[in-house]
Amino acid sequence: MKQGVHHIPYSETGFFSQLVADFLAEHPSIRPFYQYSPVKPDFEAAIRAKSTQPLDRELLVKALTVQYSQLEQDEQVKANIQLLGQADTYSVCTAHQPNIFTGYLYFICKILQTIKLAGELTAQFPGKHFVPVYYMGSEDADLDELGSIYLGNEKLTWKTDQAGAVGRMKTDGLQPMIDGIMKHVGYGPHAAELKEMLDEAYLHHENIQEATLYLVNRLFGRYGLVVLVPDTPLFKQQIKHVLKEELWQQSSYKVVSATTEKILQHHKVQASPREINLFYLQEGSRERIVKEGEVWKVLHTNVEFNEQSLKREIDEHPERFSPNVILRGILQETILPNIAFIGGGGEIAYWVELKALFGHHNVPYPVLLLRNSFLWVDKFSAERLQKLNISITEFFQETELLINSFVLKHTNANLVLKKEYDDIEILFAQMETKAKSIDVTLVASVNAELKKAMKSLGKIEHKFLRAEKKKFAWQSEQIRQLKARLFPGNSLQERRENFLPYYAEHGPAFFDRLLEALTPVTDKFCVITEEA
Structure with a gap:
């Protein structure tokens, strides 16, 4: 099966915000708020900046090794985890919440773009290694967003009364959704393989983040993709100093607010900082932390701390503190030897608020790239277009x-x-x-x-x-x-559909075709036309 590929400038599609258009055009209204060009990035400068940051690579390898210990790993994944321990290795990263069954098509696209960019950089910089990483935002608590998928015109929703971080939710009650999925895609030549994969992921793993880790590794392990789940004491202990500064000094509120005031002169702001940009994680809940006088309280709970007990809690249980979008990037870029971050329009919109905060914490700001967007024109649609x-x-x-x-x-x-x-x-x-x-x-x-x-x-x-x-x-x-x-739904295909029907029809080759067509650094929308 052949495919044709052509490109349309994002600005001509009508589906992207003015901020995204200005970001790609490096317009003066937004250019001061990110470090490197998004269309002609200076990766060499990003590498130099990252090489000066102290990183606990030994801890990173240790944590990933523990995380993968129960999984069957592709040899390239094993090799990439070990490479992350070496000073001449850097990562290329994308992040996303653990939407059940991966959510929307753009989840797949972000990961493939990350994989392709890592490969191109490895070829561009001999003697250095670049590892593609999917950073799982498993602490997100928005089940309304993460708990549904669309197949055709039908919305399939996970029926559960669980609350708190979605990644920690038990996988109970997902069998009916798998049955519903197979009603839609069970006719495909790769349907049996797909069902076995979904059954193993969601019926044989305890919680959503473990299920997502299994599924993403199964789908993309052959490309060497490393999945990182930050919800662990080993990772959170690396930002204990950030947690303490946030809780005692509220510095991120002051720094980011100064930036958002400037951005608001030309653009809407994606995320407004709070005085404390941290949640407290417990079984079944993820609630904001607020300070009242000399006491720190966790909203909608009976949990509260004085100065001494809060310091002890951070030192002994840093995993119970969960950053919101304002601080999440600091954790990511402290854990990883990362030089490039790939995000969607919404992610770009809040990352441009954070450059000064990264400087405040002495964390190098990465190359910021807009994720690839694509439209898959199947053979039937291509024939109709031609007839019309x-x-x-x-x-x-x-x-x-x-x-x-x-x-x-x-x-x-x-x-x-x-x-x-x-x-x-x-x-x-x-x-x-x-x-x-x-x-x-x-x-x-x-x-x-x-x-x-x-x-x-x-x-x-x-x-x-x-x-x-x-x-x-x-x-x-x-x-x-x-x-x-x-x-x-009058939306982009990638913002509505799921990968499942495409996989049932084409199997792993669907990812290979996307990977071949995508351009990691671009300011153009990709149209992939399936041909006979």
Whole structure:
């Protein structure tokens, strides 16, 4: 099976924020808030900066070895974990919450982009090694976001009354969802393999982060991807000094607030800092920490600390303290020898708030890259596009605008009344001249009548188009169906669909095809067209 690949500038898709467009264009309104160019990054400078940061590589290897001890590992994963212990090894990282069954397609894309960039950097810098890392945001507590997937037009949701960090939730009650998944994808040539994988991940592992670790390793271990679960004492103890400063001095609130005030002059702010940007993790809960007088309280619980007991808690149980988005990156970049971080538009929006905070904590700020976005045009859709003689680029328009353009392009009738508009303007220009010669106050009346005439002509033009569209009813319906297929829910395919149907159809080769098509550093949207 062959595929065609072409690219569209993000700014021309209509699906990305102005901040993302300005970030890629390095516009002066946002450029001061990140370190390296996102389209021509200086990786060599990022490597130099990271090489000066003290890192506990021995602890990193130890923690990852423990984490992987119960998993069957690809040899390349084993090798990459050991490489992370060497001073000439750096990581390329993406992060995401443990959405059940991986959530949206862009989860897959972020990981593949990370893998490809690590490979390209290894070739670009002989003598150095680059390891792709998926950093699991398993402490996220938003089950409404993480607990559902879409297959076709059906939303499948995990029915559970558990609360707290999703990664720590027990995998109980996921069998019905797996059954529902197989009703959708059970016909595919790789369906049996897929079912065995999902069963093993979600029915034979205790919690969601262990299930996600298994599944992501099973899918991407052959590429050498290393999965890092930060919810462990070994990792959290590395930022105990950050935790203490946050709880006693609230420095991140002051530093980030100063940045967000500047960003707000041109853009919306993605994440607003709190006075304390930490949660307290317990079984079944993840609640904010607030300070009241000389006491630190955990909201919606009976847990509270004085100065002495809080210091003891941090020293003995740092894993119970969970950073929010303001501090999460500090933990990530303290653990890893990381030089590049790949994130979506929302992640870019809050990472640009953090550059000054990284400087405050003496943590090098990485190369910040927008994740790749792609549209997969299957063979059926490609054939329909060809029959309709419409380019995929045109499909980024709104549906009715697309249909109007199609009708205007293919009709034999003259639906655009350009000559009539010109004639009316000439007529009213003559009347305006005559009005001025009679009484200058009449000019306003002439102009008012011109506006009415133009509006009436527009209504007639619209009726002409509507009548002509009836002759293209079949093609219009085909366009609507194709638009719904390629842009489900009027959104990008990657923001709605899941990888499962694609895997059931193509197996691991689906990832190979994406990997081949993706460009790790780019300012363009990728369209991948399946060909016979």
